[in-house]
Amino acid sequence: MVGIIGFGAYIPRFRIKVEEIAKVWGADAPSYKKGLMLEQKSVPGPDQDTITIAVEAARNAVLRAGIDPAGIGAVYVGSESHPYAVKPSGTAVAEALGAVPDCHCADLEFACKAGSEGMFLGMALVKSGEVDYALAIGADTSQGAPGDALEYSAAAGGAAFIMGKDNVVAELECQYSFMTDTPDFWRREHMMYPKHGGRFTGDEAYFKHVRGGVEGILAKSGRKKEDFKYIVFHQPNGKFPTRMAKKLGFTEEQYKTGLLVPTLGNTYSGASPLGLAAVLDEAKPGDRILMCSFGSGAGSDAFIFKATDKLAQVQDKARKTRYYLDTNPIYLDYGMYAKFRKKIHKNVEED
């Protein structure tokens, strides 16, 4: 049996509400809130980045896996906001956990599906017997361009999964990936903010590839929609995943546990991984879970998991996803948010 043996989440404590952002840009907050099904988003502190989030999520995953981190044979960090353009985030995570030096490491990028990519690769490495434990993390602190629609949702957070064959808490039943070359959303080298194709990012990008991922994995596994207690889709806003669920014939009952975006925002590479972590926090043995990520460019990774008896034993071993999401958030005004996110031009480079 191959699957997830430990999982963990981390979300920074700061938040900013849609109204705060709309006020500055003269936009109509209620219509953004309704259109995006979004109230607020998380904001990383000036001392937080993809590496710090990844380390904390990974520490939680190690607590649940109950393994000596020295046994981790591969570390993959997927993000659109790696702190360095050249120098991996994964090496810092591996060092922090003590997984070095017998460890493979690679940083991944594929817009919002960079986290699930690591899971796809990690599962395969474990299946092949090449490593005992593989760690995959999706984490981001992506920026939204000021005044752009994406500024309301670009948030920060991450989730980590340790994969192996012993003491599996969520068995992997199937994995599948669907991908085309589609320029829906991109960022050129040296540019600070991404650009996107507006409404083109809907039908031809998100909906096409999530549908492709879901239909593909159902066909590959022989499973039906009704078999799943939980579904988790990539969640750039609240509208897309709920509309996708409806189009594909899934119910609110199935998607609501893993839908964090209304109070979290879009954590990009962390989005569907965090949704999965929130589901695993609550799932009961025997529950089947379908996860399908989406990354612009474009593609989807899909997975089917089945919770095992061991899941109940590990859920309380680390702080849960909703603990990070809901406990004592600190709300910022736009000025403080802009300062934290370094959107303000300053004279001095070092400060």
Add this chain to the structure above:
Amino acid sequence: MLTPPRIRRETPQRYRLEAGKCKKCGEIYFPPRLICRECQGREFETVTLPGTGKVAAYTVIRTAPTGFGDQAPYAMGVVELENGARVLCQVADCSPEEVKVGLEVHLEFRRIQAEGESGVLAYGYKAVPER
């Protein structure tokens, strides 16, 4: 003076809280030392500091040194960890008024310094109040 050799050398302490425990008298040193100041012992074992403790002294830095301006005001504390060892670090994710002697905290992995826009990043620990 954030240079690559220093960052690399200090990683076991900053990333993994690795300390040295005197084999003779049990005194804990963070960072590890070569000789025990209590018993003059020269043999140590590596131990990991616990990640939880209490604030023993604190302040709120309002005039920050270069490189920390964007974070000001920020609280700093001497944190006494559960095994008696103490560290000095920022107390993050809270309003400065919340920090008091006796506040329970745990240590989280954070970016401590960056060498401008193009230089190396230095990571380490900060204390976060238990909630």
Add this chain to the structure above:
Amino acid sequence: MRDVAIIGIGMTDFGEHWKVSLRDLFVEAALNAMDDAGVDHVDSMYIGSMSPGLFTGQEHIGSLLADYLGQAPIPATRVESACASGGLALRCGIMDVASGMNDIVLVSGVEKMTDVTGGGATYALATAADGEYEAFHGVTFPGLYAMIATAHMHKYGTTREDLAHVAVKNHANGALNPHAQYPFPVTVDGVINAVKVADPLTILDCSPITDGAAAAVICPLDMAKKLAKKAPVKILASAHATDSIALHQRKDLTWLNSTAVAAQKAYKDAGLSPKDIDFAEVHDCFTIAEICVIEALGFVEKGQGGQAARTGLTARDGKIPVNTSGGLKSKGHPVGATGIAQIHEAVSQLRGEAGKRQLSNPRRGLTQNMGGSGGSAVVHILEVL
């Protein structure tokens, strides 16, 4: 070992000396001291300076200043112990004379802090702290002392007002000191409501950034009796002690052990106890420092330092006047010069030359000079003959 005496003192004004270089500050103070002593040659010299390298880009100042003073090729040694550099320079000079290696020795201190920006000065000062486990995390010197303050307030009930009273007392004294950087009085409310630097300390709890130099000429006591133009001042004791420079690695966060150990040694060597001291110049880099120092010196019980300034115990007309010069707070704190400037005030008081600040007939004074947040301390006890 020979007894040693001070026969001459000199200092520059303390303040922002945009037009005066480090070399010229030193020479001005040194010549003042040599003139005061009535000598035109010294056998060796010691200069206390915390970091001419970081503040002005200049090292090798022993030789540089010996040359600029016109005394090359005499031996010249730069001494460093952070803010205790000056006091330690005196101690090194004393050892030079007491051992018999040299007779007439110049001891001095100088710091030129205003050629760098505020940020540059803060960076240089932070090297007195533990660079890897304190400064790395973003703490400043006011921050470290502020932590001592919050711990002291928590443990002993010392109040925000107690701290302010130290600044009020020292400014009242400094207002009468012609060399002082800030010769004006302050009020308790003014201190408490000034710009916050590191809670609970405000800018008026903190000693300033200063340029300045101070110097003294010392020689064997027997020679002093013949040579000196004015009453020689005998050095009864010179003691130096260390502690961990990192605040969090000390046993007691509220206790300045290096000062206590140095003071105990000094009292023992002099055959005296705290009550035998008539006045003291102590290292009030921050108001809380004076509170903790007078406890470590044994002038008050442990934990009771907070009341001293408030109740007038340490005022000029109090039982044990502390910092009649204005202290570092009002006089200024050119780091390396401070230890020698404390000697300047002590000798002035003992000779009856302290002008409007003069105490009535003091016989014995104590100076305490401290490095960093208490990592080093140098204590001297002086007696007028």
